Amino acid sequence: MLSIVYFAWVREAIGLDEEQVERPAPGARVADLIAMLAARGGGYAQALGHSEKLRAAIDQHFVPIDSVIGDAREVAIFPPVTGG
Known part of the structure; x- marks a missing residue:
């Protein structure tokens, strides 16, 4: 099994x-x-339908969306992070 973690508006929509x-x-x-x-x-579909608007992490390391999952335990999916 693979754990999928959702954050921010992705979590809210799902x-x-x-x-x-x-x-x-x-x-x-x-x-x-x-x-x-x-x-x-x-x-x-609402949250994930446009993957170009999303960011990801594999086992708590930021990765490009086209990264291979491999033997990861966790994939996190979230919107772009803005700072201030």
Whole structure:
């Protein structure tokens, strides 16, 4: 299993902080995982339908959306972070 953690408006649209999903096929990228989740429809489609607006972390390390998930334990999905 793979733990998916959601933050900010992604979490609000989906209605979950975290969930467990079946591990994607070997070689799957974060973008593939996001597309699979968005295909669920509803809040998933709303939050994840435009992956270019999202950021990700694999095992708490920021990564590009096209990164391979590999043997990660956790993928976090969140909107761009702004500072101030």
